[in-house]
Amino acid sequence: MSLNTQWRLIARPEGEVGREHFEVTHLALPEPGPGEVRVRNLYLLIPPSMRLWMNAKETYFPPQPLGEVMTGITLGVVESSRDPSLVPGDYVNGLGGCQEWSIAPAGHLQKLAPRPGVPLAAYRSVLDVQGLTAYCGLTEIGKPKAGETLVVTAAAGSVGSLACQIGKKLGLKVVGIAGGPEKCAWLRDECGIEHVIDYKHDDVAARLDVLCPDGIDIAYENVGGPVMDMLIERLRFKGRVVLCGLVSSYNGGVTQNTASLMTLVNKAARMEGFLVSEYLHRYEDVVGILQDWAAEGSLKYQIEVLDGLDSIVEAIGRVFHGKNRGVQLVKICDERSV
Amino acid sequence: MSLNTQWRLIARPEGEVGREHFEVTHLALPEPGPGEVRVRNLYLLIPPSMRLWMNAKETYFPPQPLGEVMTGITLGVVESSRDPSLVPGDYVNGLGGCQEWSIAPAGHLQKLAPRPGVPLAAYRSVLDVQGLTAYCGLTEIGKPKAGETLVVTAAAGSVGSLACQIGKKLGLKVVGIAGGPEKCAWLRDECGIEHVIDYKHDDVAARLDVLCPDGIDIAYENVGGPVMDMLIERLRFKGRVVLCGLVSSYNGGVTQNTASLMTLVNKAARMEGFLVSEYLHRYEDVVGILQDWAAEGSLKYQIEVLDGLDSIVEAIGRVFHGKNRGVQLVKICDERSV
Structure with missing residues (x-):
């Protein structure tokens, strides 16, 4: 060698x-x-x-x-x-x-x-820890109930696009936020997520108000920063923020508006960090489900x-x-x- | 009339x-x-x-x-x-x-x-909704276990000082953060909270590191802003932030460091808003406990x-x-x- x-x-x-x-x-x-x-x-x-x-x-x-x-x-x-x-x-x-x-x-x-x-x-990405992250983050922290409204950030990303699709399969109304027309088109046309916001070109707050007139039950958050403030401000009573990552902060210098976090108090809402290592006991079962969907072609990535x-x-x-x-x-x- | x-x-x-x-x-x-x-x-x-x-x-x-x-x-x-x-x-x-x-x-x-x-x-303050807030916020959101470390902000305030004392009664190690030597002395000498940080004069981060060498299990948060970032950054695994209020933000302009919130992810920690109206069914029982303590003189306010x-x-x-x-x-x- x-x-x-x-x-x-x-x-x-x-x-x-x-x-x-x-x-x-x-x-x-x-x-x-x-x-x-x-x-x-x-x-x-x-x-x-x-x-x-x-x-x-x-x-x-x-x-x-x-x-x-x-x-x-x-x-x-x-x-x-x-x-x-x-x-x-x-x-x-x-x-x-x-x-x-x-x-x-x-x-x-x-x-x-x-x-x-x-x-x-795919076995080292979507059908692996990323799939487990999307599935368990949404179900175990988000505790979704059919008919609720889910907003996903970095929605065209690996975890985000899975969270969107799993959300739809669980009967949620799903809004995906992604950057640029190409990613948004892929989410809409390939993944079947009808409600997509392009944070680079759309007025995110205005679009959220249109798409989530009754507020947000679950925010699946990968990004942080001003868009996260907008999601938190729109949480419904007992809303949940699945904090999966805060990629906008990884290079430093990004802040949240403390006043926005008051919505967590006013709505008795919860923001909770998701650590996939806590859910490895569900690996076989969850990845099995995702593999089935991937093999039948109903899970896009x-x-x-x-x-x-x-x-x-x-x-x-x-x-x-x-x-x-x-x-x-x-x-x-x-x-x-x- | x-x-x-x-x-x-x-x-x-x-x-x-x-x-x-x-x-x-x-x-x-x-x-x-x-x-x-x-x-x-x-x-x-x-x-x-x-x-x-x-x-x-x-x-x-x-x-x-x-x-x-x-x-x-x-x-x-x-x-x-x-x-x-x-x-x-x-x-x-x-x-x-x-x-x-x-x-x-x-x-x-x-x-x-x-x-x-x-x-x-006292019946329109500590032995009322404020007492219920301190007690239920700490117990229902904080889920304390004896021996854990609790840090309370605005600790000399009405809710904060009750949260400190209830924490001690529940067997927690309690650190109170308050502003100025007079408030700190009252907390220490009257309320019996040994570990007190004066955010106006102490190096809060350094004192937290000394007083909470293994990190923080529960932050009972009334203030927000930079001190809250310090508490979040020191959360232990599965730590909890009881978000009771964010008084520093009420006049606007205060921010949190998004990178600090990554600790919620890294420690699988939870930040949850406390709304006392969700716990009115516990009013009689909790206020009864507090009244007993007040009448016997073991609850200071x-x-x-x-x-x-x-x-x-x-x-x-x-x-x-x-x-x-x-x-x-x-x-x-x-x-x-x-």
Whole structure:
């Protein structure tokens, strides 16, 4: 095998992530020890929160140590195994890092059973933690009742577009907020979300007033900032804000209007953080539902793949600037070439 | 009887409330109709939220109509009754307005049974909705477990000081944040809250780090703004923010750092608005507990009374600037003179 190309974080970005925050090394990979396997990483997921891991401040991931291989959520194929539970050719999900190969205990990997017609990359994105996030965030924190009004921000994003579609399947009136006519058209025409607001071109407050004349029961919030204030101000009595992420704040400097939060008091409303790690016990059951929908074609998603580890910085930048359509991945190695 | 002096809101204040926002009228009071009583108002409560009722925007009270007698939470004594449930001399709580006398259906009033040694004004403040707010906000939204850490803002205020003391009685470690050495000393020496932070003179963040080394389980929040950001940033896993009020925002212009709210996500924490009207079914039971504590002297409170309806503007100003010690009332008429 070749030398292992690895991307190491060597400096913490203040704002934008750049090539200068990484060092690329090429080192020989050790052989797997007993109980371990060697995995050829195929896909690297680029979630919005990846930027947060680079900060010194602890999030739900410990801060990325400087000088180490950057943490990465990967899908790969087993090349050699010293554990009976996995054999070469098995597809696995794991935390393989931003590198070509990884060594991991077999118990840290999750074996996949890809179905025909569903792209492999979906198993490290929508049919994985993102799907679990959308489904459990909406159902467990949002506690939806059929007929209620759900507003989703970053609605054309990977989690957002799933939350919209799951909301519709649960009988909710769904309003999606996304940036730009292309994303809005995809949500409306592909995903079947009739009520879409383009925050870059529409008067969001006015459109919300038209689309949610009786207010908002559930806000599925991925963004934060002024639009979140507008949603909170329109909460109905006992409304719920599912706080799934606040991507607008990840580079700092964004604020909420404290007066808007008074709506939480006036409406006895609840804003609650959703941490997918609290719902891993529901993984099999929920991802099973999503796989069924994906296989039958009733769950739509977009996957955007950039080619090669060299595109990491560009991929992170695309996610921050909302340029990605749906979930962003980096293809580390083509699955047909292994 | 004399003409009824009434304070009517005639303009909505933008920031501070001033005399110019009111018109004072002197009109004859009609006689009570069947089922109604005439009440001589004795005490008027000045809650921080009173400023909010003056805005055009709906809160948990409908906006105060211009030209009408300003809404007021009052304690009074029945002077004449056309309902068998109340007789002259009965003390009652009600929404008697900012005026000397009021006419109300007997069913809208709550008959009191004052105990010896407990001042009458306490029955329209700490042993009333404020006590219910402190108790139910802490227990129903905060869901405290003995040994947890509770931080209370506006801790020397009427609700805050009760929340601190109830927290201690429930076995919590309590940290109170208040403004100025006098309030802090009262909290510490009178109410027995050992851990007190003076936000006007202390480095609040540094003191929180010392007093809550393992973080905060429950923040009982009355204020909002930068201190609330500090509390949210220090929430423990599954922490709770009881959002009881956001007094710093009532005059506008205050913001929260959106990045701080990410702690709600990272810690799977919850921020929930508390609306006392949702807990009126617990009134008898909770106020009974508080009355027992007050009568035995184990529940401390401060009541500040300004004399006469002419002091309304000053009283509202004192509450906004945090100059009041404990609960602020206006004495409309001396109870010994009726």
